[in-house]
Amino acid sequence: MKTELTINGTQHKLELDPRTTLLDALRHHLGLTGSKKGCDHGQCGACTVMVNGRRINSCLTLACMHDGDEITTIEGIGQPDNLSPLQQAFISQDGFQCGYCTPGQICSATAMLEEIAEGWPSHATEDINDRPSLTVDEIAERMSGNLCRCAAYPNIVEAIRKTAEESA
Amino acid sequence: MRPFDYSRASSTADAAQQAAGGGTFIAGGTNLLDLMKLEVMAPDKLIDINRLDLSQIEETSDGGLRIGALVSNSDLANDTRVRRDWPVLSRALLAGASGQLRNKATTGGNLLQRTRCLYFYDRATPCNKRDPGSGCAAREGFNRILAVLGTSEHCIATHPSDMAVAMRVLDAEVETLKQDGETRRLTLDALYLLPGDHPERETVLEPGELITAVVLPAPIKDAQQTYRKVRDRASYAFALVSVAGIVGLKDGRISHADLAFGGLAPKPWRNAEVEELLIGETPSETLFDKAADILLAEAQGYGANDFKIPLARRTLVSVLNELTKEASA
Ligand SMILES: Cc1cc2nc3c(=O)[nH]c(=O)nc-3n(C[C@H](O)[C@H](O)[C@H](O)COP(=O)(O)OP(=O)(O)OC[C@H]3O[C@@H](n4cnc5c(N)ncnc54)[C@H](O)[C@@H]3O)c2cc1C
Ligand code: SF4
Ligand code: FES
Ligand code: FES
Numbered sequence: 001m002k003t004e005l006t007i008n009g010t011q012h013k014l015e016l017d018p019r020t021t022l023l024d025a026l027r028h029h030l031g032l033t034g035s036k037k038g039c040d041h042g043q044c045g046a047c048t049v050m051v052n053g054r055r056i057n058s059c060l061t062l063a064c065m066h067d068g069d070e071i072t073t074i075e076g077i078g079q080p081d082n083l084s085p086l087q088q089a090f091i092s093q094d095g096f097q098c099g100y101c102t103p104g105q106i107c108s109a110t111a112m113l114e115e116i117a118e119g120w121p122s123h124a125t126e127d128i129n130d131r132p133s134l135t136v137d138e139i140a141e142r143m144s145g146n147l148c149r150c151a152a153y154p155n156i157v158e159a160i161r162k163t164a165e166e167s168a
Numbered sequence: 169m170r171p172f173d174y175s176r177a178s179s180t181a182d183a184a185q186q187a188a189g190g191g192t193f194i195a196g197g198t199n200l201l202d203l204m205k206l207e208v209m210a211p212d213k214l215i216d217i218n219r220l221d222l223s224q225i226e227e228t229s230d231g232g233l234r235i236g237a238l239v240s241n242s243d244l245a246n247d248t249r250v251r252r253d254w255p256v257l258s259r260a261l262l263a264g265a266s267g268q269l270r271n272k273a274t275t276g277g278n279l280l281q282r283t284r285c286l287y288f289y290d291r292a293t294p295c296n297k298r299d300p301g302s303g304c305a306a307r308e309g310f311n312r313i314l315a316v317l318g319t320s321e322h323c324i325a326t327h328p329s330d331m332a333v334a335m336r337v338l339d340a341e342v343e344t345l346k347q348d349g350e351t352r353r354l355t356l357d358a359l360y361l362l363p364g365d366h367p368e369r370e371t372v373l374e375p376g377e378l379i380t381a382v383v384l385p386a387p388i389k390d391a392q393q394t395y396r397k398v399r400d401r402a403s404y405a406f407a408l409v410s411v412a413g414i415v416g417l418k419d420g421r422i423s424h425a426d427l428a429f430g431g432l433a434p435k436p437w438r439n440a441e442v443e444e445l446l447i448g449e450t451p452s453e454t455l456f457d458k459a460a461d462i463l464l465a466e467a468q469g470y471g472a473n474d475f476k477i478p479l480a481r482r483t484l485v486s487v488l489n490e491l492t493k494e495a496s497a
Contacts, residue, residue, distance in 0.1 A: 001174060018174035018214070021201070041202050042269055054242075054271045060198045061272060064174055065216055112267060120246045123262040123403065128251045144403035145266025 001064045007032065008076025018064050023047045025063035026073060034074035034103045038147070045146035048104040048111075049073050055111035057145075074103035077110055086110055086163045093159040097150035105146045109160045112142045116164075134164050170210040177217050180380060184347045187376030191215045195238060195277040198269050203282060206289060208298055222276075222380060225249070231386030234343075237276030237379045241265070241331065244275060253387035256412050259395035260334035266404050276379035279332055279342065279359070280371065283325035283434075284406055286310055296322045297367040304367075312472040313408065316480070317464075318433035323367030324470055327435050328406050332356060334395055335382060336436035337412040337428035343381040346374060353383070360435035370434075391416030391424045392491045398431075398483055407431040409480045415446075415491035422446045422492065429463070432480055439463050451492035456485040 001018045004011065007030065014029055023040075026032040026049070035058055038046035042060040049058045050072040078084035086106050089095065096102040116138070121128040124141035132138055139157045148156065175191075177183035183193065192211035194200055195218065203209040222236035225247055233254070235244060244250060245261035265273060287293045287305040294303035306314055306324055315326045336356045345351050359371050373379075393414045399405040409431045416424030425446040429437040442459050449455050460481040467477045 018172065019169045040205065042198055045266065045268060048268055055268050056272045057198070057268045060196075060201050060269075062174070062194075062197065062201065065194070065197065065218060108268065115267065120242070121251065121258065121262060122267075123259075125262075128255060128258055128262075129248075141403050142267055145268045 003064045003067045005063065005066060006070045008072060014063065016063050018062060020063045021059050022061050022063045022066055023058035026058065032073050032075055036100055036103060045108055046101050046104040048108040048146065050107060050111050055108050074107055077106060085167065086159065089159040089163045093155050093162060095155045095159040096152050101146060101148045105156055108143060108146045113164055134161065169204050170207060172211055173213045175215055176219055177215050178219065180220055180345050180378060181349065183215055183217050183220060183378050184345055184376060186215045188347050190375065193217050193378065195274040196272040198273050199277060199281040206291065208289060208291060228383065233384045235275050235382045235384065237274060237381055239275045241270040241273040241278060245270065254338060254384060256337060256393035256395050256414060257334040260330040260412060263395060263397040264330040275382055278329055279379065281329055284328045285314060285325040288325065297325060300368045307470055310472060311470045313406065314470065314473050315433050316467040316469055316473060316476050317437055318362050318435065319468065320363045320365065322365060323363035325367065325434055326431055327360065330397060330407060330410060330430060333410055333412045333428045333430035333436040336438055337414055337426050339385055341383045342379055343383060344373065345378045345380050347376040356436060363434050388414055388424065394487060394491060396483055396487050398479060409476055409483050411483050411487045413487045413491050415488065417492055420450055422449055422451060429480065432476060451488065456488045459488065460484050
C-alpha cells in the first residue's frame, strides 16, 4: 500500500502492508523511535503523536488511513539542542523517572494546551459553556490518557502548569 | 492481525457498493483495530470511510441537530450548540475514554463499539458473542463490569458507550444507508438488540449498512440535564453505572423526566414506567426510591456484579435529587 506522510515537515513515501499501524511505521520504517509502544491498545498514551495538530494514539490507527496527513512526533517538537518549553520544563521540574512515558506525555500536553487555548471543555470543567481554567484538576483530567508507571504525575502536572503560566 | 484488503470509499454510495461483497467499515479504528490485533475480529476487507463527507453538524429545520457519522467525539463534545442545549451529550462524551481517543473516535463508531467483557477479548475462553454456541465464561467468572438487566442465559455483556446513553435519553435517531440505496431512521431502542439466543447479533443493521448521521430532536426546554458516571477511577475508565437525566419541575412538581442508564444492560437502558411514575409528583426520597424499585425490579446479579443493583439505586436517587434541587433553586 503506497502511503505518503509528512512527518515533522518532511515528506515520506512509504510502501506498507496495510496492517502497519502509524506507530510501527514511525518506529520500524522511519526509525523515529521517540514515540513509544507501551500497550499497543490505546490504554497508555506512550504512542501519542499529533495528526493535523490533534493528539491521537498512533498504535490504534493504520498508517494507510493517514495518506496525505501531517504528523508531528516528539522528534519534531524539539531536539536536544533546541528543546521546546515543555521539554525544558519536564527537565527542570523533574517530570520523569525512567522516561518511557515522557515523549507521549509531552506530545499529549503540547496538544492539550492548544485545546485549552481553544476553549475545549473537559470532564473536570464546572461550567462547560465557560472558558476552562488551567487548574491541577483540569490538567490531571485532560492528561488521563497518559499513564506513568513511575507515577511521576505531580511533577508532570507541575511542568505543564509552569509552561502554560509562562507562555500566558 | 490477520491480513485484509484495504480500500477507501469515495462516497456513501461507493461505501455501500464496496460493502456489497462483504466488507467492514473502519472509521476512527479505536475499537475495531484493538479487536483486530487480538483477532477477535478478523475482517477480510476494510473499507476506510474517513474521506466521506460526513463530518458536519447541521441544524435541522425543527431546531434539532444532524450530526454526521464521522464527527469526532471531541468535536461533538466541544460544539457550542451541544454544550448549551444538549449538555448531557457533551458531558457523556467528555466522561468517556481520553483526549487522544476522543479525537479519533467517531459518532457512528462509538455507537457500534463492542462490549468490554473480558472473555469476549480472550480467545482462549468460551464466549457466545465471539464464537456462537461456545458458552459464556462470564456468567460464573469475572463479571464485575457486566449487566444486571436485559441479559439472557447466553450473554450478560454490557454496551460500554457513554455517548449512546446520552443519545438514548435525548431520543436521538440513527440515519442509515443500505446497500440497495435505501435509507432509514432508527431510534436507539430499535437499533440495538438484546442478546436473547443470539448475542452475536447486536444491532438490526444489515451487512454493509452505513450509519450516515445521528439526528437530535429540538432541545427540551425548562429542564435540567446531567450525566453521572460511576467508575473505578476518576477518569479513563468505563462506567460501572451511569445515569443520563433530563428533569423539569413546575410549581414544585416534576413536569418532565427522561432517564437513561449505562453499565447496567446490553444496550443503553430506558424504562418508561420509571418516567411515568415521576411525572406530576412532588420530589421526595420515597418517590425516588420507588422509581429505583421499578427500574431494578427485574435486575439480576451474577455474583461479582451484584453490587451494581444497590449502586444503580443510589446513583439514580442522587441524580434525581441533584436535578430537582437545581431546578427549584
Ligand atoms: C482505552 C480505551 C478506553 C475507552 N474508554 C471509553 C469510555 O470510557 N467510554 C466510552 O464510551 N468509550 C470508551 N472507549 C471506546 C471508544 O469510545 C470507541 O473505541 C470509539 O468510540 C469507537 O469509534 P471509532 O470511530 O474509533 O470506531 P471504529 O473502531 O472505527 O469502528 C467500530 C465499529 O463500528 C463500525 N462502524 C464505524 N463507523 C461506522 C458507520 N458510519 N457505519 C457503520 N458501521 C460503522 C465498524 O465497522 C466497527 O465495527 C474507550 C476505548 C479505549 C481503547
Ligand atoms: S457475557 Fe457475552 S461477551 Fe461475555 S463471555 Fe458471555 S457471551 Fe461472551
Ligand atoms: S502504545 Fe498506544 S496507547 Fe499504549
Ligand atoms: S517516567 Fe517512567 S513511566 Fe513515566
